[in-house]
Amino acid sequence: xxxxxxxxxxxxxxxxxxxxxxxxxxxxxxxxxxxxxxxxxxxxxxxxxxxxxxxxxxxxxxxxxxxxxxxxxxxxxxxxxxxxxxxxxxxxxxxxxxxxxxxxxxxxxxxxxxxxxxxxxxxxxxxxxxxxxxxxxxxxxxxxxxxxxxxxxxxxxxxxxxxxxxxxxxxxxxxxxxxxxxxxxxxxxxxxxxxxxxxxxxxxxxxxxxxxxxxxxxxxxxxxxxxxxxxxxxxxxxxxxxxxxxxxxxx
Amino acid sequence: xxxxxxxxxxxxxxxxxxxxxxxxxxxxxxxxxxxxxxxxxxxxxxxxxxxxxxxxxxxxxxxxxxxxxxxxxxxxxxxxxxxxxxxxxxxxxxxxxxxxxxxxxxxxxxxxxxxxxxxxxxxxxxxxxxxxxxxxxxxxxxxxxxxxxxxxxxxxxxxxxxxxxxxxxxxxxxxxxxxxxxxxxxxxxxxxxxxxxxxxxxxxxxxxxxxxxxxxxxxxxxxxxxxxxxxxxxxxxxxxxxxxxxxxxxx
Numbered sequence: 001x002x003x004x005x006x007x008x009x010x011x012x013x014x015x016x017x018x019x020x021x022x023x024x025x026x027x028x029x030x031x032x033x034x035x036x037x038x039x040x041x042x043x044x045x046x047x048x049x050x051x052x053x054x055x056x057x058x059x060x061x062x063x064x065x066x067x068x069x070x071x072x073x074x075x076x077x078x079x080x081x082x083x084x085x086x087x088x089x090x091x092x093x094x095x096x097x098x099x100x101x102x103x104x105x106x107x108x109x110x111x112x113x114x115x116x117x118x119x120x121x122x123x124x125x126x127x128x129x130x131x132x133x134x135x136x137x138x139x140x141x142x143x144x145x146x147x148x149x150x151x152x153x154x155x156x157x158x159x160x161x162x163x164x165x166x167x168x169x170x171x172x173x174x175x176x177x178x179x180x181x182x183x184x185x186x187x188x189x190x191x192x193x194x195x196x197x198x199x200x201x202x203x204x205x206x207x208x209x210x211x212x213x214x215x216x217x218x219x220x221x222x223x224x225x226x227x228x229x230x231x232x233x234x235x236x237x238x239x240x241x242x243x244x245x246x247x248x249x250x251x
Numbered sequence: 252x253x254x255x256x257x258x259x260x261x262x263x264x265x266x267x268x269x270x271x272x273x274x275x276x277x278x279x280x281x282x283x284x285x286x287x288x289x290x291x292x293x294x295x296x297x298x299x300x301x302x303x304x305x306x307x308x309x310x311x312x313x314x315x316x317x318x319x320x321x322x323x324x325x326x327x328x329x330x331x332x333x334x335x336x337x338x339x340x341x342x343x344x345x346x347x348x349x350x351x352x353x354x355x356x357x358x359x360x361x362x363x364x365x366x367x368x369x370x371x372x373x374x375x376x377x378x379x380x381x382x383x384x385x386x387x388x389x390x391x392x393x394x395x396x397x398x399x400x401x402x403x404x405x406x407x408x409x410x411x412x413x414x415x416x417x418x419x420x421x422x423x424x425x426x427x428x429x430x431x432x433x434x435x436x437x438x439x440x441x442x443x444x445x446x447x448x449x450x451x452x453x454x455x456x457x458x459x460x461x462x463x464x465x466x467x468x469x470x471x472x473x474x475x476x477x478x479x480x481x482x483x484x485x486x487x488x489x490x491x492x493x494x495x496x497x498x499x500x501x502x
Contacts, residue, residue: 005300006299009259009260010260010297011303012261013261017326018322018323020330024330025332044256045256045257049256049257052257052262053262066327066358067356067358067363068358068359069323069326069327070324070327070328071324073381074381075272077321079272079273079275083377087377107317108319114318128380130324130328131325132322
């Protein structure tokens with residue numbers, strides 16, 4: 001790519017949008033400048049442009065995003081066949097097993113939810129399409145990392161800050177790589193309260209008609225209602241049935 | 252706003268993202284140029300910038316969005332208190348009435364879903380946070396339009412292309428304004444298969460602690476299982492209970 005093909009104003013603007021988040025819903029120009037590394041004049045121009053186009057509100061001091069910004073992310077969800085194809089299968093699966101079922105893909109070191117059918121809430125956070133979790137300690141993340149060549153998976157783990165969310169979280173790169181090799185062999189991953197105490201989940205790869213892993217599917221359940229050991233016994237078959245049914249539909 | 256405060260490259264880039272959609276998941280440079288009105292060189296630079304930053308894939312001819320683009324829309328959902336506050340209430344409501352429950356806000360002539368708890372699927376399309384429906388023929392849209400000053404509602408209806416999705420869709424501006432005045436008086440809106448045959452829904456306004464309507468809540472049900480007349484009898488009370496419980500939490 002030639003340098004002249006790069007629209008810097010666009011790239012900077014996208015950075016500014018990403019500066020807004022759960023803990024930073026309202027930002028002043030100085031906040032955005034600090035979060036993005038852009039100088040204040042540039043941050044200010046990007047914010048004013050967002051406000052002018054209706055993607056942000058401005059009260060004279062603070063900027064906040066408006067629902068119009070949802071158009072940008074939703075373009076992916078409505079434009080990509082995968083979430084559309086998977087959703088009805090997840091709906092039926094969740095109803096059948098009385099647990100939440102989800103599908104996600106890998107984006108860098110995180111899994112991104114692309115579809116979800118929720119039943120009773122087990123997790124403290126509300127997951128929806130667009131939600132992200134660190135790949136190394138999520139069942140779908142383990143499945144997606146296991147689908148990569150081992151050196152790629154190792155590189156991603158090296159880039160990840162491996163925090164212990166619970167006393168059970170595996171955070172040693174070598175232990176995680178061993179875990180991935182186990183997942184590769186057995187064809188599924190089980191997480192026993194590594195992300196949140198009280199939460200277990202099981203994931204399988206979703207492969208396309210050429211056998212390439214394009215996403216992961218999972219079922220999450222409360223550790224109080226089912227032990228991690230029982231997860232495979234109870235949920236592996238229905239998960240694999242969905243993966244098998246979807247496989248010929250994914251090109 | 253001064254012209255020099257506007258980052259045109261950013262504004263053009265956002266237009267390019269919005270060119271992708273359900274019917275246009277893969278776009279060549281010429282397609283984007285046509286959809287956005289930008290010249291081909293500009294469309295090309297914006298697309299290459301998206302690809303360079305990982306927001307788009309490029310196969311040499313067609314561009315498609317990647318899950319990274321979800322970060323942009325998700326910034327709103329995770330950064331805005333409303334969806335976070337409303338979601339657990341919708342979850343409980345949906346479970347209680349065994350129907351899908353949603354919350355939305357107005358964006359121009361459309362309602363945008365900001366939270367949803369889905370039960371059995373009634374609608375043919377899959378609704379999720381970020382999904383949009385035309386306001387004039389959706390129950391939450393009627394409630395949100397009714398909350399506007401009448402001349403503003405009239406102006407929005409004038410800007411809307413009033414299509415008949417079913418033989419029951421109301422498309423006459425004056426009939427719609429009368430409907431809005433009825434909704435204003437009774438405090439709720441019922442849609443009887445105007446958006447899709449087989450689908451009924453009922454919506455109420457969600458007001459903040461100062462009495463200002465900040466969103467709408469609804470319950471959708473299959474017309475085969477319940478008539479429009481019974482909707483209020485069955486669902487109005489639980490909907491209003493949620494709106495009342497949320498009111499003091501919304502500042």
